[in-house]
Amino acid sequence: xxxxxxxxxxxxxxxxxxxxxxxxxxxxxxxxxxxxxxxxxxxxxxxxxxxxxxxxxxxxxxxxxxxxxxxxxxxxxxxxxxxxxxxxxxxxxxxxxxxxxxxxxxxxxxxxxxxxxx
Numbered sequence: 499x500x501x502x503x504x505x506x507x508x509x510x511x512x513x514x515x516x517x518x519x520x521x522x523x524x525x526x527x528x529x530x531x532x533x534x535x536x537x538x539x540x541x542x543x544x545x546x547x548x549x550x551x552x553x554x555x556x557x558x559x560x561x562x563x564x565x566x567x568x569x570x571x572x573x574x575x576x577x578x579x580x581x582x583x584x585x586x587x588x589x590x591x592x593x594x595x596x597x598x599x600x601x602x603x604x605x606x607x608x609x610x611x612x613x614x615x616x
Contacts, residue, residue, distance in 0.1 A: 541567040 511517035524531040545561035576582065 537567075540564070541571070 509517075509521065511521065524534055527534060541564045545557065545564050548557045548560050
């Protein structure tokens with residue numbers, strides 16, 4: 499029998515916030531909130547979590563699958579919100595590399611803590 503890892507999250511947000519609207523949507527959805535959160539977090543962070551095996555073929559395959567999942571979600575959001583595809587119009591900022599450095603700092607991969615300004 500395999501072991502499970504359990505993570506309990508308690509998220510508190512102001513009632514009048516967009517995050518509150520999101521949490522209500524997750525709670526009221528016919529799809530399991532756990533499944534929805536895991537799908538989203540997996541697509542966004544799993545390739546980063548797997549970078550311990552620097553550039554392994556498995557990590558690359560995971561990254562490609564996650565990018566495909568994000569592209570499908572982008573098309574879904576565009577359709578539901580009646581938008582043109584937004585991929586070309588999304589600017590790439592240095593925040594991406596800063597977020598990666600922040601993540602690595604939190605996981606102990608980077609020894610020095612960097613300060614980030616918003």
